[in-house]
Amino acid sequence: MDVNHLRNREELLFDLKLVDNLVGSTFGKIDLAFYFAGGTACILAGYIDRATRDFDFVDRGYSAKLAKVLKLLEPYDLLTAYVAAIPLNYAKRAEKVEGFTNISVYIFSREDIIASKIDRLSEKDMEDIDILIHDVRRELLKKCIEETYENIVYDNRKEKYAKNLEKFKHIYGF
Numbered sequence: 001m002d003v004n005h006l007r008n009r010e011e012l013l014f015d016l017k018l019v020d021n022l023v024g025s026t027f028g029k030i031d032l033a034f035y036f037a038g039g040t041a042c043i044l045a046g047y048i049d050r051a052t053r054d055f056d057f058v059d060r061g062y063s064a065k066l067a068k069v070l071k072l073l074e075p076y077d078l079l080t081a082y083v084a085a086i087p088l089n090y091a092k093r094a095e096k097v098e099g100f101t102n103i104s105v106y107i108f109s110r111e112d113i114i115a116s117k118i119d120r121l122s123e124k125d126m127e128d129i130d131i132l133i134h135d136v137r138r139e140l141l142k143k144c145i146e147e148t149y150e151n152i153v154y155d156n157r158k159e160k161y162a163k164n165l166e167k168f169k170h171i172y173g174f
Helices: 009-026 038-045 064-071 110-117 123-135 138-151 155-172
Strands: 033-036 055-058 076-079 095-097 104-107
Touching: 009 038, 009 064, 033 038, 038 055, 038 095, 038 104, 038 110, 038 123, 110 123, 110 138, 123 155, 138 155
Parallel strands: 033 104, 055 076
Antiparallel strands: 033 055, 095 104
């Protein structure tokens, strides 16, 4: 796989179907769930019509025997609270993507995506937030932001998140 290749929604879904088929033929029906965040979630949900280089999903302790399955998703970022801003209860709010037999595919809620994007708040993140913010449940977003802040491990990252949160509040009148 060319690491510089950008995948659009159809290509992301195609790659996930390959994973679904490989899991089925190798392991049968196992309890394998992927929770997608960031741009990947936005694209899979159809919120944003663009492409991405990598899959962003939460590391849920995948076993070593799944290495060849994960290889199909390269390049990917396994997100943990040590390296990314992840709301504590994202899995409860995640939306299931239908069409898979052997794996479960979920995307972060709009509110969880926004709360996570505040961490970096890059120009691309703000473009995504501009689209997502219109249909957001404000009280839920506030809760997701609190959970995200609480789940950040390192103090210097918490400080950065707090600064970006002030910028977010100013820009979006939150």
